[in-house]
Amino acid sequence: MSSIVTAEGLYKQYDGVPVVDHISFAIEAGECFGILGPNGAGKTTTLRMLIGLTPADGGRLELFGQPMHPDQRLVSRRLGVVAQEDNLDDDLTVEENLLVYGRYFGLRSGVIRARLEELLTFARLTDRRRQQVRTLSGGMKRRLVLARCLVAEPELVILDEPTTGLDPQARHLIWQRLRTLKERGVTLLLTTHYMEEAARLCDRLLVMNHGRILDLGTPRDLITRHVEPQVVEIRGRLAPPDPALLRDHAGSLELVGDTLYCYVRDTQAVLAILHAQPTLTFQTRPASLEDVFLKLTGHDLRE
Ligand SMILES: Nc1ncnc2c1ncn2[C@@H]1O[C@H](COP(=O)(O)OP(=O)(O)OP(=O)(O)O)[C@@H](O)[C@H]1O
Numbered sequence: 001m002s003s004i005v006t007a008e009g010l011y012k013q014y015d016g017v018p019v020v021d022h023i024s025f026a027i028e029a030g031e032c033f034g035i036l037g038p039n040g041a042g043k044t045t046t047l048r049m050l051i052g053l054t055p056a057d058g059g060r061l062e063l064f065g066q067p068m069h070p071d072q073r074l075v076s077r078r079l080g081v082v083a084q085e086d087n088l089d090d091d092l093t094v095e096e097n098l099l100v101y102g103r104y105f106g107l108r109s110g111v112i113r114a115r116l117e118e119l120l121t122f123a124r125l126t127d128r129r130r131q132q133v134r135t136l137s138g139g140m141k142r143r144l145v146l147a148r149c150l151v152a153e154p155e156l157v158i159l160d161e162p163t164t165g166l167d168p169q170a171r172h173l174i175w176q177r178l179r180t181l182k183e184r185g186v187t188l189l190l191t192t193h194y195m196e197e198a199a200r201l202c203d204r205l206l207v208m209n210h211g212r213i214l215d216l217g218t219p220r221d222l223i224t225r226h227v228e229p230q231v232v233e234i235r236g237r238l239a240p241p242d243p244a245l246l247r248d249h250a251g252s253l254e255l256v257g258d259t260l261y262c263y264v265r266d267t268q269a270v271l272a273i274l275h276a277q278p279t280l281t282f283q284t285r286p287a288s289l290e291d292v293f294l295k296l297t298g299h300d301l302r303e
């Protein structure tokens, strides 16, 4: 397999503070690669450096096998971008947004018109085609941005938080569409806060915080590496159980607010202790990416 994106020692600082701190990764053609991290982790900055919107202060970048200069803006038919903020033209209609974008890439009107129908269907916006963008809902706009970046049939699509702020239905529709793209062989690079999204879509995930890579691997690898397979979530009205009681049986314990997360290989011993404490409520579930994320990035609330 060949890498479609390679970053080596990628670095960016603002006012002397590193926000992307010498990170290295490679994305293979055809995979869905996710960057996961809390607010301010450096996800958007990383993506912007990849496409040349933010000049890197150090490191080496290669896209489609070609080295990129730090201040080189990459405009290519081979690349589609969905930015974190929708940047549609509000005064134009749905159709016009697609047409203008296609012309920007130098596609002939006939070619764009031929693709238009398919893209409108893909985005489920056929019946809205003559509507001004300002009258669309958030979910519709997001679908239109996605459709628009596909006008030139890119090989690589970069998406910065494609589903943030959308309701579950709108989110599922975007996920379906992204899976369709992947089946067609399009390489996807996305950032997200949603563990569910990362787990469902991504073949590999890079978890970052404070500009650094905390780990990189398949969702399953990350779970196996960082947490035990079962979690007992314990909430107590009075006091949480003395963690010392549980410590002997738990792989790890994390207190978050009023909840004690007890990560275990086998729940039996822990449940026996808990059943003897009637004031507590608890539930058992399999460990998920969310646990990995909390463990790696810490529990403190970000601004
Ligand atoms: N133009 C800028 N000038 C100064 N600081 C910046 C600039 N752009 C980003 N930063 C800082 O760089 C850090 C990383 O920001 P970035 O937008 O990459 O984070 P993010 O992981 O995308 O966060 P979010 O999940 O909130 O979108 C933050 O501390 C941010 O304040």
Ligand SMILES: [Mg+2]
Pocket (backbone or CB within 6 Å): 043, 044, 045, 084, 160
């Ligand atoms: Mg961001």
